[in-house]
Amino acid sequence: MHLEFDQSLVTGNDMIDTQHKELIGKIDDLLTFCEESKEKVKAIKILGYLAEYTEFHFAAEEKLQVEISYPAIDEHRKKHAEFKKAIEELHEMLEEEEGPTEEFVFAVRKNVVNWLFEHIQKMDLELAVYVREHE
DSSP states (O other): OOOOOOGGGOOSOHHHHHHHHHHHHHHHHHHHHHHHOOOHHHHHHHHHHHHHHHHHHHHHHHHHHHHTTOTTHHHHHHHHHHHHHHHHHHHHHHHHSSSOOHHHHHHHIIIIIIHHHHHIIIIIHHHHHHHHHTO
16 A cells, blocks of 8 residues: 555645655655565665655744744644654664564554654644644
């Protein structure tokens, strides 16, 4: 099952939506690779790129929130920190294993995919609405 950026994930903010498309694409790349190969080094590399892009995306979102004095910025930052911790834990899990296991793929789906989709559909959508209302 491939991940796709669909209408349920559109916030209406071009910057946020463009970055979400890229982020979801990278997560899909990771899952596809892990389901087709057990090569540890490449899986770590893909996960590393995902972590870097996550940092970039969250920094951009948080910068926007500061610029508009977004009232829920602290809660949003806490959620971003949770996601970054989940990525770190996945990295540790991958380092400890011989390569990407079924348990690793399950953890990616649970702790990354489910978390991200829920976050986009709730918190990021609320942010985008606030941006539109305060432009």
